[in-house]
Amino acid sequence: MTTSPVSPSLIATLPGRYYTDPEIFRQEQEHLFESMWFCAVRAGDLARPGDFRTVQVGRESVVVTRSRSGGLRAFLNVCRHRGARLCTEESGQVRRTLQCPYHAWTYDLDGTLIAAPNLIKMPDVDRVAYGLIKVALREWLGYAWVCLAGEPPSFEETVMGAAVERLGDPAAIEHYGTENLALGRRVRYDVGANWKLIVENFMECYHCATIHPELTEVLPEFAEGYAAQYYVGHGAAFGDHVRGFTVDGSEGFERLPDVADDQDRRYYAITVKPTVFVNLVPDHVILHRMYPLAADRTVVECDWLYAPQVVESGADVSKSVELFHRVNEQDFAACERTQPAMASRAYREGGVLVPNEHHIALFHAWLLERLGSAG
Numbered sequence: 001m002t003t004s005p006v007s008p009s010l011i012a013t014l015p016g017r018y019y020t021d022p023e024i025f026r027q028e029q030e031h032l033f034e035s036m037w038f039c040a041v042r043a044g045d046l047a048r049p050g051d052f053r054t055v056q057v058g059r060e061s062v063v064v065t066r067s068r069s070g071g072l073r074a075f076l077n078v079c080r081h082r083g084a085r086l087c088t089e090e091s092g093q094v095r096r097t098l099q100c101p102y103h104a105w106t107y108d109l110d111g112t113l114i115a116a117p118n119l120i121k122m123p124d125v126d127r128v129a130y131g132l133i134k135v136a137l138r139e140w141l142g143y144a145w146v147c148l149a150g151e152p153p154s155f156e157e158t159v160m161g162a163a164v165e166r167l168g169d170p171a172a173i174e175h176y177g178t179e180n181l182a183l184g185r186r187v188r189y190d191v192g193a194n195w196k197l198i199v200e201n202f203m204e205c206y207h208c209a210t211i212h213p214e215l216t217e218v219l220p221e222f223a224e225g226y227a228a229q230y231y232v233g234h235g236a237a238f239g240d241h242v243r244g245f246t247v248d249g250s251e252g253f254e255r256l257p258d259v260a261d262d263q264d265r266r267y268y269a270i271t272v273k274p275t276v277f278v279n280l281v282p283d284h285v286i287l288h289r290m291y292p293l294a295a296d297r298t299v300v301e302c303d304w305l306y307a308p309q310v311v312e313s314g315a316d317v318s319k320s321v322e323l324f325h326r327v328n329e330q331d332f333a334a335c336e337r338t339q340p341a342m343a344s345r346a347y348r349e350g351g352v353l354v355p356n357e358h359h360i361a362l363f364h365a366w367l368l369e370r371l372g373s374a375g
């Protein structure tokens, strides 16, 4: 088999094995998902003390809970006695404690070991030392971000910095007040594709004219193939006849109170590496969180967030949800169509990036550097 040389205006992609090889996925788990800040849970989903949610972060299960003092806490979901999984449900609520279903060791919501059958006969057991293993946690945009690294990287630089880099202004994302918005809809997509195919797809709009008829109707410049992410600070303008970011261009909701005039009637997209996409439009925010589960499987949770009064009033959000829900289904179908071919000999040396996809090469360079420097 021969391959033709890549022409100078084209850049090679990663080779196919980066999307299929379990060993590369394992390295990504270790050096990306377990080393960087990972967006785990929407804080509002854990409203009451004792609410918990478990999430897969790299190779670890992490439990995030709301403590009695009101703060969020994250722990490795592993009992310190003999290692049983502590919370076996994906989400739920406990009254005051987390109790292991195996021998009933019991931890308070701050992770301290508070009871164990017969422990009274073992007074030398240090209840703090045998508490749950804490995981670093920060809240931003109304989400709990966790980091398994012994020394977490700067949250300001590696997470918040993505928004500054994309929007060109540290205050720009604050105008949407995302942390105060309410959940209007959540859709969970179980995608049969490598997480990087989903990132690469999100970063480019070369495909928009082919697969996103509704989106290009609302954002006509997307039909040209240049993604909103291509230029710093650029938001894609709504078409002249478009009244709102909805599936049929009909009226949306009132502009969020602090969104600036120059942000009005525009769509901004931010990729927070490795697993989050933030989409900003004047009247709502759409936030995607990925949970990469295997080289060829990624669960994506997508939240549509609105002003609290919109959700409380019971307003019909279906037209604005439907627009990006269709975009998601169109994108994920494209990723699933691509995934099997990653193992083909035709893609052994990868494919190419055309000029308006060249910024994807920066993502590849970033990935290779992280995997390389970590190894």
Ligand code: FES
Pocket (backbone or CB within 6 Å): 079, 080, 081, 082, 083, 084, 100, 101, 102, 103, 104, 105
């Ligand atoms: Fe949890 Fe024994 S493994 S109490």
Ligand code: FE
Pocket (backbone or CB within 6 Å): 201, 202, 207, 208, 212, 327, 331
């Ligand atoms: Fe798309």
